Amino acid sequence: MYFCPIRNQYLHPPSQPTVTNSHERPSPPLEQLSPVRASSTRVPHNIVIVPQSHSSDDALSKIEALFETIVDAISVGSPITIPYRRSTNAQVFDPTASASNPRDGRHMDSVRFPGRNPQELRRFEALFRIIEISHEALLSGTLVTKRNIYYQNMELFRSQSVVDEMVDNLAFTLGVGRNDLNIVATAKGLVAGQVELIMRGGSKINCAESSDSATFRTLSASRYYTVSRAGSGILVTVRLCDLFYSNNADNYTQGKGYPDLATRKFLATIHSVRPRLLMFALVDFDPHGISVLRTYQYSSQRLDHEERTKVFGLRWLGIRSSDVLSNTVMTQDCSANSQGSQSSQDLSSQESIAYSVDGECIVRQRPRSRRTKSHPSDYTAPLNERDREKAVSVLRDICGTTRLDATEREHKLELQRMLMLNIKAEIQAVDDFGDITNWLDERLLEHSRDVNSH
Amino acid sequence: MSKQYLTLHTVDQAHPAEIFSLAPTPNALISASGSSHLLIHSTTTSPTFPLTQSLSNAHRLGCHHITTARGGPGNTFVSVGFGGDTKVWHRNPETDQWALYWTLPTPDNKKEKGDVWAVALSADEGYLAATTSDGRIHVWDVLRKAKIQTYETGAGAGGGGGQGSVGTGSFAMAVDLSRDGKFTASGHENGGVYVFNNDAGRMVYSLSGLAKPIRAVAFSPGCKRLAAAGNAGIIAIYDMQHGEHVANLSATGTRPAWITSIDWNDTGEYLLSGSLHGKVRVWDVARGVCVATHSETESALWCVRWLPKSEKTLAPGMGKGEMFVAAGANRSLTFYREATGS
Secondary structure: OOOEEOOHHHHOOOOOOEEEEOOOOOOOOHHHHOHHHHHOOOOOOOEEEOOOOOOOOOHHHHHHHHHHHHHHHHHHOOOEEEEOOEEOOOOOOOOOOOOEEOOOOEEOOEEEEOOOOHHHHHHHHHHHHHHHHHHHHHHHOOOEEHHHHHHHOHHHHOOHHHHHHHHHHHHHHHOOOHHHHOEEOOOOEEEEEOEEEEOHHHOEEEOOOOOOOOOOHHHHHOOHHHHOOOOOEEEEEEEOOHHHHHHOHHHHHHHOOOOOHHHHHHHHHHHHHOOOEEEEEEOOEOHHHHHHHHHHHHOOHHHOOOOOOOOOOEEEEEOOHHHHHOOOOOHHHHHHOOOOOOOOOOOOOOEEEEEEEEOOOOOOOOOOOOOOOOOHHHOOEEOOHHHHHHHHHHHHHHHOOOOOOHHHHHHHHHHHHHHHHOEEEOHHHHOEOOEOHHHHHHHHHHHHHHHHOO | OOOOEEEEEEEOOOOOOOEEEEEEOOOEEEEEEOOOOEEEEEOOOOOOOOEEEEEOOOOOOOEEEEEEOOOOOOOEEEEEEOOOOEEEEEEEOOOOEEEEEEEOOOOOOOOOOOOOOOEEEOOOOOEEEEEOOOOOEEEEEOOOOEEEEEEOOOOOOOOOOOOOOOOOOOOEEEEEEOOOOOEEEEEEOOOOEEEEEOOOOEEEEEEOOOOOOEEEEEEOOOOOEEEEEEOOOOEEEEEOOOOEEEEEEOOOOOOOOOEEEEEEOOOOOEEEEEEOOOOEEEEEOOOOEEEEEEOOOOOOEEEEEEEOOOOOOOOOOOOOOOEEEEEEOOOOEEEEEEOOOO
């Protein structure tokens, strides 16, 4: 029906998320999904609890205690004081710092009302607004993104970084994690499917019901994840962040469908709790598509230290050069390479899709039909100079490895073909006048058969 | 009158990756692929075309273009890797072994891109033409190891060696040098075909007609004709005396596949073409018709080449008919020979 954002919260250790794969019951009753129920003796086999390291403090009670002191202050007419510690480098609101705490590198401070100067007045208002939003979110069990907070009052906050920093400092001051405030980073990943996530704090996300404006809206709107002939599954898409895109022209590549840490951790977590769940990625046939794919599979160098970010089991659904060129050309040699009968596919440069289906699902009838697009030039575009440079840099990255595995050899081959042909294509190249479901069905079934036969 | 060619031999899985380029010398065939090494097979000693040398770790990212001098002595070839690394190799005539002679320098100036795509060697093996993704053609003096000319094809180009329009041209996907040393021709992504006069150092013809990406250009051995082909799926023939478009070679029927490679035979009577659909065709240029079609593979062909005519037969009773070779996505080298006695 819709996509819902992946909540960072789910992915951080203090939370208590459970993953419920409810593919057998399209509309699972909510009570079966509560953490209490999940930990009782009657745990349905399809509820998986992600292990947690420790539980979080109660942010709600701390915020309410803070409100109480404020009310007390108002009732006696004394100035209102909100404790606030901030990092030494952060001088966004008030450059005059008071006592510092050398141990954690942050200043002990407070924000008072009425303020000592106009800056403090604004700071008070901003901080109070964030606390209020967080309180509301905690009460209702919903989540708020940092970007959302910023857009609540752009004039007050002035910039996104002010919000980001204040939220972090507030969490620090209260001694809780940012996620405990039910405030999360702006989501890039969207998930839709027969899965329900239960967050720390008890909020639930039913990925078959939640909503967000999604790329590949048609796929989610048609509930592809339930009607696919390959079985029901979970659809995760990564969309481009517009603001980031326009503000950082130099780094534009970062936004092109590259999965953020939360998305990768989400997939890696699902993979670790449900290893039999097959995972597929659909990316554009262009250098960024392959780079996106490699980010899922091998993580990024910058985040090498992060655990559980590599989705090793992720299969490349496409699109590949063979999907683009025609239905006959190159298929022969595709089967000659180690990847077997996988064929290519493409994705829009702004999107990537990961799709997982239950490995146990019964493969249904082989779908009919093929599209009849006749010529590659009908739906490809030439590579530009930057594309070619990017392709070479990804190739370099691959060839830097001493021994290539089969997956990397395939990446290399497709990049070389891309350069030779000097073409790229988006996922839309394989759809049927906007409907990609037939194509997806075929490919997913091919892969399922592949796996089952081994 | 159709010509008949027979499959003579296939070197199966000659390379571990797709074969992207072939270059013949009078006695050998050099091949390059997506893997890092180059292979040299003898073409005059045995009908099994035995491997005589392997140049390992030549191009770490794989090699997409190699070239020899057509009609030349066969002592030099040039290879270009996917990383843009360009290497000149020399043969020791006594040992018949190849060794690296020179690696083209990458420019110090960051604005001037160091990338190289297609390459061509002059018949005397003295000059190398190399194209760039921004539409320029650099000409190098191989023996002096110096760049002697840069042709621009971007906006305002045409004056030859021009400044001010650097890097505004369309990706130059193909290049050739005429055997008499007079012309350089380039084929571009935007469908443009340009011919430069090497003596004057300027563009003489801007040839239109195909409008789609050009993947191969080739001067006839007599230097009177230029053939160009690519995504349009047809071969355009231009006259070099006046720059006229004199003929198109095209197969009838279905929408033609992208042509990846073309080559003139030694007499200039026939053109060989290879396509993404795996078809090799031989064209009678004078009559403008396809006289032979081979489709041993359905996978893409990246390169097709005639082998230079040899004085002696490859094996007893084989005759001295012309041979050609095709290679591509199936990683094998397939050799063909003209059927004799017909």
